[in-house]
Amino acid sequence: MKKRWWKECVVYQIYPRSFCDSNGDGIGDIRGITSKLDYLKELGIDVIWLSPVYQSPNDDNGYDISDYQAIMDEFGTMEDFDEMLSAAHERGIRIVMDLVVNHTSDEHAWFVESRKSLDNPYRDYYIWRSGKEGKEPNNWGSCFSGSAWEYDAATEMYYLHLFSRKQPDLNWDNPVVREEVFRMMNWWIDKGVDGFRMDVISLISKPAEFADGVPGVNGYSGFDEAANGPHVHEYLQEMRAKVLNRADTITVGECSGVTIEEAKKYARSDEKELNMVFQFEHMDVDAGEKGKWSDRKADLRDLKEVMTRWQKGLEDVAWNSLFWENHDQPRSVSRFGDDGAYRETSAKMLATCLYMMQGTPYIYQGQELGMTNVPFVRIEDFRDIESINAYRELTESGVFSEEEMMRYLRYKSRDNARTPFQWSDEENAGFTTGTPWIMVNPNYREINAKEQLFREDSVFHYFRKLIRLRRENEVIVYGAYDLLLPESEELYAYTRTLGEEKLLIVCNFAGREVSLDMPEEFCDGDILIGNYADAAVKGHMTLRPYEAVVLKKI
Numbered sequence: 001m002k003k004r005w006w007k008e009c010v011v012y013q014i015y016p017r018s019f020c021d022s023n024g025d026g027i028g029d030i031r032g033i034t035s036k037l038d039y040l041k042e043l044g045i046d047v048i049w050l051s052p053v054y055q056s057p058n059d060d061n062g063y064d065i066s067d068y069q070a071i072m073d074e075f076g077t078m079e080d081f082d083e084m085l086s087a088a089h090e091r092g093i094r095i096v097m098d099l100v101v102n103h104t105s106d107e108h109a110w111f112v113e114s115r116k117s118l119d120n121p122y123r124d125y126y127i128w129r130s131g132k133e134g135k136e137p138n139n140w141g142s143c144f145s146g147s148a149w150e151y152d153a154a155t156e157m158y159y160l161h162l163f164s165r166k167q168p169d170l171n172w173d174n175p176v177v178r179e180e181v182f183r184m185m186n187w188w189i190d191k192g193v194d195g196f197r198m199d200v201i202s203l204i205s206k207p208a209e210f211a212d213g214v215p216g217v218n219g220y221s222g223f224d225e226a227a228n229g230p231h232v233h234e235y236l237q238e239m240r241a242k243v244l245n246r247a248d249t250i251t252v253g254e255c256s257g258v259t260i261e262e263a264k265k266y267a268r269s270d271e272k273e274l275n276m277v278f279q280f281e282h283m284d285v286d287a288g289e290k291g292k293w294s295d296r297k298a299d300l301r302d303l304k305e306v307m308t309r310w311q312k313g314l315e316d317v318a319w320n321s322l323f324w325e326n327h328d329q330p331r332s333v334s335r336f337g338d339d340g341a342y343r344e345t346s347a348k349m350l351a352t353c354l355y356m357m358q359g360t361p362y363i364y365q366g367q368e369l370g371m372t373n374v375p376f377v378r379i380e381d382f383r384d385i386e387s388i389n390a391y392r393e394l395t396e397s398g399v400f401s402e403e404e405m406m407r408y409l410r411y412k413s414r415d416n417a418r419t420p421f422q423w424s425d426e427e428n429a430g431f432t433t434g435t436p437w438i439m440v441n442p443n444y445r446e447i448n449a450k451e452q453l454f455r456e457d458s459v460f461h462y463f464r465k466l467i468r469l470r471r472e473n474e475v476i477v478y479g480a481y482d483l484l485l486p487e488s489e490e491l492y493a494y495t496r497t498l499g500e501e502k503l504l505i506v507c508n509f510a511g512r513e514v515s516l517d518m519p520e521e522f523c524d525g526d527i528l529i530g531n532y533a534d535a536a537v538k539g540h541m542t543l544r545p546y547e548a549v550v551l552k553k554i
């Protein structure tokens, strides 16, 4: 297997709006990020993935871009960005930009022109279709509720938007669009950025015919009908040749609807497309029969099946990314662990389980503290367009009651990940001296970075040790993964093997003691890390609630 720095690094995702506010307007900003680079250096991460900082009307919090080469007013100036970039590089930290080019904002100059007339030079930058029998061209639904088509009276045609109506999809079949995107990407590469996370990149190539899909609970078919389209690999190979090979970049494609077979192409080891992908099958294991909006708890066997299939499926032929959390997902300690009595223990266990696997680890801001889901009280507490639209659509249509939908939002809303980072027990968790744009999780007095930095057994210091372990043990990065105890409903156990080196990772996902007969070869192994201070390894072990232990065969 080829050794690469982007396989050995650890990435930290910052959602700038909620990370650190430097000027008291209640909104996180770039100067706030710069002020916290030493905190990230202490954690030991190598790369920062910045969620979008470009000019945007913030219909989808920056994932609706109106100018790819300007910084969002609320986040600061291009000078602030340049200062942050060099300050990060001075600390040996690389910066990855969030590339959102499946769509732009409807306030982008290209779309303003495109919608003016049928013969406007920018018309074919976007996807326009005539209606069918007075209705939308097909039954595709938007990820943010309703149809994926918006009627535009000026030219009496519909435009496609897989996300909000203010996020019109770009027409990637138009070579001029591709050239515009590649030129913009090269502009950021020339500024010195180190790579890209590519937003819904699996959706950029639409099928030639827009046939109806299978209707979902809201009557529309899935927004990711377009996933893995006919030319997506061709376009990414063009991007690789015209942009990505111009620097030693790291690239990760966010691939809604990706399969292992497709991932082998996106993240192919001959490096003709991307370095790795985000797949989402493990984020769907707790979906209900009506999709995402559910509070069903995942069955560990389903989680183990998905993770193992991806570990073995890409082994030696592509590369995995490892994440439990991001700005679109609820907090993992509330979702897969215990955010009550065993919050810190289960946060450490979840991190051990994931980051001992093969793939590049991604840590989402606050995950290193064991930040939890948020006790949102009313629908007015939410800010996320997906949550707000889903609440309205699914309660008005009677799919769920308001009480049910509030319960599901508290469990799965993206806003669980978007409340202010909890820096200290000061007002507003030290995030801002102003009024925060979204509520602060009331548990910030107990859960905050300041308290954990000075406590050796904190989640923060456990993450720091895990990151250091990866740096010191090649078997963790390059070793082969093999699952043990597939049928266990409580234990997630697997080995990693590289030559003569072998590790055993055992994680108890249950809130009770579970016994285990330790494999002979590990009985007197070294304990590399464990989330209980006094872990002792015997032939017949009893793992305590949410206990994790990593053993090295001697």
Ligand code: TEU
Binding pocket: 060, 063, 064, 100, 143, 163, 199, 200, 254, 256, 292, 327, 328, 386, 414
């Ligand atoms: O997310 C795409 C996407 O699929 C998510 O919307 C996710 O599947 C969904 O929220 C789960 O319910 C990317 C960005 O990460 C997201 O923040 C943006 O809203 C979206 O694309 C549009 O740019």
Ligand code: CA
Binding pocket: 021, 022, 023, 024, 025, 026, 027, 028, 029, 074
């Ligand atoms: Ca600010």
